[in-house]
Amino acid sequence: MLNHMAEVIIENEVPFCELDAVAGDGDFGMSIAKGFKVLMAQWETLNRESIGEFLADCSMVISENCGGASGPIWGAGFKGASKATTGLQSLTKAEFASMLESAAELIQKRGKANRGDKTLLDALLPCVDALNAHKSDENSFKMFLQTGAMAATEGAEATKKMIASRGRASYVGERSLEFPDAGAMALSIIFTAISGQVLD
Secondary structure, rough: HHHHHHHHHHHHHHHHHHHHOOOOOOHHHHHHHHHEEEHHHHHOOOOOHHHHHHHHHHHHHHHOOHHHHHHHHHHHHHHHHHHOOOOOOOOHHHHHHHHHHHHHHHHHHHHHHHHHHOHHHHHHHHHHHHHHHHHHOOOOOOHHHHHHHHHHHHHHHHHHOOOOOOOOHHHHHHHHOOOOOOHHHHHHHHHHHHHHHOOO
């Protein structure tokens, strides 16, 4: 899943920059793609003793190599995910939901942002809520992920009606209206791609 996530980020480097250009620096796509290209280059050297250790290694690579604010924020997400999966070799639906919830909590702490601030959290937190609500369902893991992806997409679309209060977009105030947050849209695209790739 993470390998596919990296591919999606690298493939969408230019579109993600275009999303960011409306109210930000226009370098978001380049910033995260830079880190994930390094991650792919170091793929075979990452610790695979457990999911937690693997994600901790990913966190370090991403923190050090993603440009701008993306490094600390996305790195924090992976660090949070690693803490929730220490020692685990596989994930149940409940554990997967807990992993993303832990990632969101550390992103919130690192970025001092909340729901409604027009950040990637406006896609991530609805996704977490949806996954927690359906973690005990009898549905397939694919359907479980698709439920989260749909919630992330709805959350990303909702950022069009928000005025940014965090990040570079906050500098333009009401001019950020009618445009989605680049980070939230990126997560929507990533989650949708991952859920579509997972087998039933």
